[in-house]
Amino acid sequence: MMRTRPLKVALLGCGVVGSEVARIMTTHADDLAQRIGAPVELAGVAVRRPAKVREGIPQELVTTDATALVKRGDIDVVVEVIGGIEPARTLITTAFEHGASVVSANKALLAQDGAALHAVAEQNDKDLYYEAAVAGAIPLIRPLRESLAGDKVNRVLGIVNGTTNFILDKMDSTGAGYQEALDEATALGYAEADPTADVEGFDAAAKAAILAGIAFHTRVRLDDVYREGMTEVTAADFRSAKEMGCTIKLLAICERSKDGTSVTARVHPAMIPLTHPLASVRGAYNAVFVESDAAGQLMFYGPGAGGAPTASAVLGDLVAVCRNRLNGATGPGESSYAALTVSSMGEVVTRYHISLDVADKPGVLAQVATVFAEHGVSIDTVRQQGKDGEASLVVVTHRASDASLSGTVEALRKLDTVRGVASIMRVEGE
Ligand SMILES: NC(=O)C1=CN([C@@H]2O[C@H](COP(=O)(O)OP(=O)(O)OC[C@H]3O[C@@H](n4cnc5c(N)ncnc54)[C@H](OP(=O)(O)O)[C@@H]3O)[C@@H](O)[C@H]2O)C=CC1
Ligand SMILES: N[C@@H](CC=O)C(=O)O
Numbered sequence: 104m105m106r107t108r109p110l111k112v113a114l115l116g117c118g119v120v121g122s123e124v125a126r127i128m129t130t131h132a133d134d135l136a137q138r139i140g141a142p143v144e145l146a147g148v149a150v151r152r153p154a155k156v157r158e159g160i161p162q163e164l165v166t167t168d169a170t171a172l173v174k175r176g177d178i179d180v181v182v183e184v185i186g187g188i189e190p191a192r193t194l195i196t197t198a199f200e201h202g203a204s205v206v207s208a209n210k211a212l213l214a215q216d217g218a219a220l221h222a223v224a225e226q227n228d229k230d231l232y233y234e235a236a237v238a239g240a241i242p243l244i245r246p247l248r249e250s251l252a253g254d255k256v257n258r259v260l261g262i263v264n265g266t267t268n269f270i271l272d273k274m275d276s277t278g279a280g281y282q283e284a285l286d287e288a289t290a291l292g293y294a295e296a297d298p299t300a301d302v303e304g305f306d307a308a309a310k311a312a313i314l315a316g317i318a319f320h321t322r323v324r325l326d327d328v329y330r331e332g333m334t335e336v337t338a339a340d341f342r343s344a345k346e347m348g349c350t351i352k353l354l355a356i357c358e359r360s361k362d363g364t365s366v367t368a369r370v371h372p373a374m375i376p377l378t379h380p381l382a383s384v385r386g387a388y389n390a391v392f393v394e395s396d397a398a399g400q401l402m403f404y405g406p407g408a409g410g411a412p413t414a415s416a417v418l419g420d421l422v423a424v425c426r427n428r429l430n431g432a433t434g435p436g437e438s439s440y441a442a443l444t445v446s447s448m449g450e451v452v453t454r455y456h457i458s459l460d461v462a463d464k465p466g467v468l469a470q471v472a473t474v475f476a477e478h479g480v481s482i483d484t485v486r487q488q489g490k491d492g493e494a495s496l497v498v499v500t501h502r503a504s505d506a507s508l509s510g511t512v513e514a515l516r517k518l519d520t521v522r523g524v525a526s527i528m529r530v531e532g533e
Pocket of ligand 1: 118149
């Protein structure tokens, strides 16, 4: 039976994502009411610049006083799409304390303060949902939290940042420059307010922290995630990757140790074989592999950024939270998490592609090979190209720990025949 009194929604932020949330709430109002069992009403929209023309948003709903909006006391659900840590964190906390549940797309905040926010939500018997915080439109949080709750997830690996995938794809497929591709991603609404978060890997690291926490039922914070961005990836790296039958992607990889007592989470550019499904993920699309004991390997794929795709995930959460509200219930919380150790990057085992500038003279290869052997790093292939007394030496290793590889590189730098380490890239997905 349809309830006639509407559920009231406060929208905090009306930018790329918020404007699409408002549009869908209006255009799909009847369908949403049907699915929820009550109409939903946009009760207020908090922004920074009230004078800006916002199509479809009645001016009387617009306010710059987000605090007063969440304190009104008659708001059922606050949708936070402002981004950043403050004022978003205080607004969300205040919303719980004044009787509202919260839907957020704010991965930066959730990766940093997710545990504290969940605690406040639970103390106040309210929901905190955030499907849109990871991988845009792709349903990933709910499958991990609910569908796979009876299984044991061991690994989550994928592309979780649309902006950097867009840039790397453009650089690889059209030879576009980095800045040109970044400007296009920003104009399309994919990039964060400060795109440093995207290109330096902070956004993907926040998503990795959230994914690892939900997948392994533990707490992983942003600071626990090893992070390298993609600003150092060059056209030469793409050429080397092609010679190996690979391309380069910015990957987020979260793994549970074999004995199940610890986890690792990392974000960095990696070479992946062109035959791997992740190699064909184009533009701002994301794709995530989840490996679990019983299900085996699952792949989630779809638009990872942009206003409408992200709003789709926000609306899904809004419907779920409204239904919970009508049923007088809340969805699954996170208070039952175990405290697994988060291991350092040194313990991660993978393959490496190392490009060295060396002197082009006899014995160099043997010298370099000895250093690898002394550090217990086994070599898979070596390719040398020399010219005018200088040479470039490309070494691809078998699987080795990051700590052994770091020791190897430190020792290589001390050889007088090694002029420099041009690039080091991990090789994944084989
Ligand atoms: N863009 C995307 O593809 C995706 C974004 N997200 C996340 O969604 C959130 C929003 O992103 P996006 O829509 O792109 O960001 P935008 O920068 O486009 O929008 C931010 C909105 O917040 C408003 N705002 C900023 N500060 C305040 C404040 N102090 N009080 C009230 N309103 C404020 C802005 O107001 P005004 O309009 O007046 O400037 C604007 O409407 C972020 O957490 C982001 O990480 C998640 C997935 C994908
Ligand atoms: N800036 C982010 C937006 C979605 O999370 C991205 O590019 O993935």
